[in-house]
Amino acid sequence: MQYKDPRLLVQPSPLLKQQMTTHQTMRDLLFALLPVTFAGIWLFGFSALLVILASILGAVATEWLFSPAEQRAARLVDGSGVLTGLLLGLTLPPALPLWMAFLGGVVSVGIGKLIWGGLGQNLFNPALVGRAFLLATFPNAMTTWSTQASGEGFFQWYPSNFALPFMQPHYDAVSTATPLGLMKFEQQSTALPDLVLGNTAGCIGETSGLLLLAGGVFLVLRRDIDWRIPAGVLLSAAIFSGVLYAIDTSHYPDPLFTLFSGGLLLAAFYMATDPVTSPLTPRGAWIFAVGIGLLVVLIRIFGGFPEGVMYAILLMNAATPLIDRYTQPRVFGKE
Amino acid sequence: MLALSTLFKHSFSHGIHPDEYKDQTAALPTQRMPFVERYILPLHQHLGAPSKPLVEAGQQVRRGQVIAGPGAFVSTSLHSPVSGRVKAIGQRRFPGGRYEQAIEIEADLYATQRLEVDRPPDWRGLSLDDFVSVMQGTGIVGLGGASLPVHVKYSLRKGVKIKHLIANGAECEPYLTNDHRVMVERPAALLKGIEILHTLLGAEKSIIGIELNKPDAIASLGERIPSGQPFRVAPLRVKYPQGDSKMMIKSLLNIEIPKGLHAADLGIIMNNVSTIVAIADYFDTGMPYIDRMVTVSGPGIEYPANLIVPLGTPVREVLRFCGGLKAETKEVLMGGPMMGTPIASLDAPIIKSSSGILAFTAQQTARPKEVPCIRCGRCVEACPYFLNPSKLARLAKARQFDKIKQANVAECVECGSCTYSCPSGIPIVQLIRGAKSEMRGKRGKA
Numbered sequence: 001m002q003y004k005d006p007r008l009l010v011q012p013s014p015l016l017k018q019q020m021t022t023h024q025t026m027r028d029l030l031f032a033l034l035p036v037t038f039a040g041i042w043l044f045g046f047s048a049l050l051v052i053l054a055s056i057l058g059a060v061a062t063e064w065l066f067s068p069a070e071q072r073a074a075r076l077v078d079g080s081g082v083l084t085g086l087l088l089g090l091t092l093p094p095a096l097p098l099w100m101a102f103l104g105g106v107v108s109v110g111i112g113k114l115i116w117g118g119l120g121q122n123l124f125n126p127a128l129v130g131r132a133f134l135l136a137t138f139p140n141a142m143t144t145w146s147t148q149a150s151g152e153g154f155f156q157w158y159p160s161n162f163a164l165p166f167m168q169p170h171y172d173a174v175s176t177a178t179p180l181g182l183m184k185f186e187q188q189s190t191a192l193p194d195l196v197l198g199n200t201a202g203c204i205g206e207t208s209g210l211l212l213l214a215g216g217v218f219l220v221l222r223r224d225i226d227w228r229i230p231a232g233v234l235l236s237a238a239i240f241s242g243v244l245y246a247i248d249t250s251h252y253p254d255p256l257f258t259l260f261s262g263g264l265l266l267a268a269f270y271m272a273t274d275p276v277t278s279p280l281t282p283r284g285a286w287i288f289a290v291g292i293g294l295l296v297v298l299i300r301i302f303g304g305f306p307e308g309v310m311y312a313i314l315l316m317n318a319a320t321p322l323i324d325r326y327t328q329p330r331v332f333g334k335e
Numbered sequence: 336m337l338a339l340s341t342l343f344k345h346s347f348s349h350g351i352h353p354d355e356y357k358d359q360t361a362a363l364p365t366q367r368m369p370f371v372e373r374y375i376l377p378l379h380q381h382l383g384a385p386s387k388p389l390v391e392a393g394q395q396v397r398r399g400q401v402i403a404g405p406g407a408f409v410s411t412s413l414h415s416p417v418s419g420r421v422k423a424i425g426q427r428r429f430p431g432g433r434y435e436q437a438i439e440i441e442a443d444l445y446a447t448q449r450l451e452v453d454r455p456p457d458w459r460g461l462s463l464d465d466f467v468s469v470m471q472g473t474g475i476v477g478l479g480g481a482s483l484p485v486h487v488k489y490s491l492r493k494g495v496k497i498k499h500l501i502a503n504g505a506e507c508e509p510y511l512t513n514d515h516r517v518m519v520e521r522p523a524a525l526l527k528g529i530e531i532l533h534t535l536l537g538a539e540k541s542i543i544g545i546e547l548n549k550p551d552a553i554a555s556l557g558e559r560i561p562s563g564q565p566f567r568v569a570p571l572r573v574k575y576p577q578g579d580s581k582m583m584i585k586s587l588l589n590i591e592i593p594k595g596l597h598a599a600d601l602g603i604i605m606n607n608v609s610t611i612v613a614i615a616d617y618f619d620t621g622m623p624y625i626d627r628m629v630t631v632s633g634p635g636i637e638y639p640a641n642l643i644v645p646l647g648t649p650v651r652e653v654l655r656f657c658g659g660l661k662a663e664t665k666e667v668l669m670g671g672p673m674m675g676t677p678i679a680s681l682d683a684p685i686i687k688s689s690s691g692i693l694a695f696t697a698q699q700t701a702r703p704k705e706v707p708c709i710r711c712g713r714c715v716e717a718c719p720y721f722l723n724p725s726k727l728a729r730l731a732k733a734r735q736f737d738k739i740k741q742a743n744v745a746e747c748v749e750c751g752s753c754t755y756s757c758p759s760g761i762p763i764v765q766l767i768r769g770a771k772s773e774m775r776g777k778r779g780k781a
């Protein structure tokens with residue numbers, strides 16, 4: 001029995017708390033992705049904005065629909081649905097039919113997160129689950145890359161955006177190849193400045209290396225993400241591709257190309273670092289990150305697809321429970 | 336580079352860096368709290384068996400007179416902090432809120448309150464065994480938090496040889512400055528105490544570990560160490576929980592005490608600096624443990640202070656002496672903000688382990704809304720005992736007591752670093768404490 005002074009709270013210690021909260025982390029992530037998003041919209045025009053909005057809408061609507069009524073408002077503002085939708089949107093090609101983007105958002109949250117039991121329970125990165133679904137279902141639409149609109153074409157959109165559900169989208173002569181596609185199928189490299197600034201074809205949010213890097217550094221400095229994961233992913237990818245490059249410079253891409261092409265930066269800073277789907281301990285994080293870096297290069301160079309980031313992360317997501325099992329912290333005073 | 340490597344050597348892995356909040360009181364000289372009308376002395380304010388009362392209601396007692404004797408070997412004595420009259424022996428409030436058997440003494444407000452005690456024995460003539468029995472009569476307990484009667488620590492198993500004596504002056508809990516003031520104001524007594532213990536134990540080295548945020552204490556002790564004595568002051572990195580005994584041993588000697596063993600098994604004995612000063616004071620004047628240093632601080636306190644308070648003084652009186660609680664005070668803690676106990680009733684007394692009385696406002700007591708664990712691993716990186724707090728919390732919530740035992744819950748020292756770092760607002764250490772007390776089948780610390 002407690003006999004308590006009426007004015008006093010009896011709340012167990014500790015009373016001190018560091019400032020960072022999970023919600024704040026998600027807000028920071030959204031904030032760090034804003035420049036990349038704007039750059040994508042600038043580069044690919046109005047269409048990019050529509051694709052991103054469609055995918056966010058799909059994600060948030062699903063989150064809202066399946067939340068218990070009394071938690072709905074809280075879940076909408078907790079940012080996790082918006083974040084998933086935005087991350088998915090950034091990995092989509094700008095000319096994708098909007099209904100596909102919307103469906104991708106629905107699958108991301110529904111199958112990527114909710115059926116596992118909600119925030120914190122899922123095994124795979126939700127945005128990548130949505131993307132994998134889209135790639136498997138609409139391989140054509142997902143690999144048709146448009147040339148950039150950059151400024152002058154800002155208000156023109158791709159007609160394919162408005163394809164009706166379940167109809168073949170119509171593509172006109174805007175399609176081109178991504179730097180990775182050029183490398184894979186034509187052994188043709190792309191100039192580094194173009195890669196860094198984003199003057200290439202690709203997914204909406206993956207082309208502008210500089211902004212991705214800046215946002216990532218911001219997150220690392222704010223301690224929102226574990227620095228070991230981007231460091232491990234990028235280092236191992238660079239070293240592995242550097243070794244290959246040293247063996248045969250004409251055949252294999254150089255390490256800088258590896259780092260700045262495709263979705264590697266976006267994935268290393270914003271997707272692989274998702275705490276829910278990466279290992280718990282620092283040692284586990286290193287194993288996880290190095291695994292992703294190696295798999296990315298392996299798939300890109302020896303696999304059938306030009307890009308392997310998505311599969312690399314999903315594979316390592318699947319390995320996370322195993323990594324966690326073998327990297328439990330060693331108890332103090334126990335060898 | 337050298338400085339960097341020494342810094343790293345003098346610390347342990349993991350841990351946290353909470354704001355210190357020590358400025359309010361760190362420079363305030365210690366004051367003596369005046370005598371009040373009523374004292375409450377719970378019989379069970381140390382680890383082990385409760386003390387047995389040796390006085391009766393109505394009896395006159397002197398300041399320093401023994402009023403309860405040890406109830407077992409692991410138990411200690413209790414002395415009257417004032418001259419006065421035993422008013423009653425009965426159930427009184429303990430800081431945690433529950434009622435406990437206690438001796439209530441009504442002070443004689445016109446008495447001189449001079450300490451009248453027997454001359455202490457000369458420590459030079461004592462063997463370690465003599466020392467142990469003398470200590471049990473002084474009521475001194477470890478003041479670092481656990482309140483283990485001091486004689487228990489010094490009754491070594493056969494064959495144990497102590498090499499290192501460590502004086503723990505880390506005081507890593509935010510807000511508290513009582514150990515700091517003791518080291519600044521009474522360096523000679525501390526060094527005297529170390530000399531006594533060092534000699535009695537036949538130790539090889541004695542080390543005073545002090546966090547770097549107390550440069551005045553480090554300097555004043557460093558200057559006074561007599562030449563030729565194998566004593567030294569070791570500055571330590573400011574990090575919580577640097578004052579945890581196993582962490583401090585790791586920091587100072589780079590020894591990781593194996594699981595299941597005690598420091599003494601490796602030839603190390605550690606005591607808090609205030610405990611050592613209390614021992615020195617006893618051998619100087621014969622004063623038993625009747626006064627303690629208390630830091631009164633926190634945003635809810637009008638006039639923060641470092642006080643010498645007679646044991647048994649009601650918390651209400653201590654707060655009144657410091658100008659009372661501010662209106663916006665929400666919670667009062669006894670001890671530090673990380674590991675302290677919430678005070679349920681201001682009638683509860685200062686006990687031997689009350690290192691601080693801290694008053695907090697809504698800013699500190701507000702808890703963030705709890706959201707699911709996002710497996711970010713911050714608690715894992717904070718836990719100084721290399722446990723997996725997120726797992727312990729999950730198992731505690733699910734009441735899977737077998738699994739939580741396998742996950743080494745017994746090693747958890749309840750330092751609270753995990754709860755401090757969790758961005759999802761999960762009360763990890765609170766869940767662990769709950770599970771532990773349920774597993775013991777006893778009531779918790781409340």
Ligand code: SF4
Pocket residue numbers: 717718719720721722723724727746747748749750751752753754763764767
């Ligand atoms: S699990 Fe225990 S020892 Fe580890 S940080 Fe939490 S309270 Fe401290």
Ligand code: SF4
Pocket residue numbers: 707708709710711712713714715724725728756757758759760761763
């Ligand atoms: S700090 Fe909190 S959210 Fe992060 S892993 Fe630990 S329990 Fe989970």
